[in-house]
Amino acid sequence: MMRQKLEGKTRNRVDKERCRHYWIIEIANGPKSRGVCQYCGESRDFLNSIPGPTVPKRGKHPLDLPEISKVELDEDSKS
16 A cells, blocks of 8 residues: 555555545535545545525525415215
């Protein structure tokens, strides 16, 4: 194995394809943070939040459920 010095620490260099990554991720400062694997040195970006629904509009309570439209059943569906 090769030895590499990173941020004052000596570490063993391993094959990136076989590495079980141990990510050291920088402090969140924006939508993404850079992470570097402690073992192989591979780097990648990590999202600092989970993409999801947008924030509710003002005046709406965050726990209010959306309105559900009424559905009428025909006679064949009722049984």
